[in-house]
Amino acid sequence: MSPSEKNKRLGRGLSALLGETQEESFESSETGTTGSDRPRGVTEISIDLIQPNPDQPRKTMVEAELAALAESIAEKGVVQPILVRPVESGTRYEIVAGERRWRAAQRARLHEIPALVRELTDRETLEIGIVENVQRADLNPIEEAQSYRQLIDRFGHTQEDVAQAVAKSRSHIANMMRLLNLPDGIQSYVAEGQLSAGHARAIATAPNAEQLAEEIIARGLSVREAERLAKGVTAPEKKSAGKSSGDAGEKDADTRALEADIASRLGLSVDIRHGAKGGEIRVHYQTLEQLDDVCRRLSNGSV
Known part of the structure; x- marks a missing residue:
């Protein structure tokens, strides 16, 4: 097929x-x-x-x-x-x-x-059920992530297949599936609506993620505040002159995840910088062969 x-x-x-x-x-x-x-x-x-x-x-x-x-x-x-x-x-x-x-x-x-x-x-029944629920936004983030995993693991679909079927970006599919790597307790908070997917991704790599999740819920913190909490920062740091919101220290979890997603496809380091008036994507290469490969991918639409 x-x-x-x-x-x-x-x-x-x-x-x-x-x-x-x-x-x-x-x-x-x-x-x-x-x-x-x-x-x-x-x-x-x-x-x-x-x-x-x-x-x-x-x-x-x-x-x-x-x-x-x-x-x-x-x-x-x-x-x-x-x-x-x-x-x-x-x-x-x-x-x-x-x-x-x-x-x-x-x-x-x-x-x-x-x-x-x-x-x-059985296969068509499951696929239709998943696609229909996702397109209607009837699933909580954990159910959505589990649905994507079913389509990929049970039926051999790629993330690109799933993204096209549910009208989402490939990075969205990848970001949602990362939620399934979280401890069960945090997944329960997300499924119950006590934490958003953004909150969960912000603390995903923290060694004390479950403790942070409880603190975020108790204090009603925003995603940005949750990110600072996960980094051990108790108050917003002042920006130095000329420092944009796209610098590494200010990047949110979704931006970092998108960088990793693009980098895995290109095999090169990727830096996304986003500010109030737009942003830029920087791809770092070391040889002309790597540059040629990026140009070829862009020309063929395979990036």
């Missing part, structure tokens, strides 16, 4: 699967050829015959959001159908995308829910 074919398949989310039926529904309603407002291929399925996917990327659901959705469904019904696949010889269905809507519909005391049924493999 070519990279383009793999990326196209990986990026096939619920919206793509629904696209054709939604267009058909619009055309039918215009011509009056159908008596239903539902897109073709969508059927009403008993809620009792539907079961959640045990590999669902999203492990936690916000109670307030679920309650609000249930209230909306009780008033207006389920606006967008869920996506399911047949299991147990077609006698039951497993959710591919839309578990929150299914749970909210149960709370709203619905007996049936509109669903689009598709024959999908």
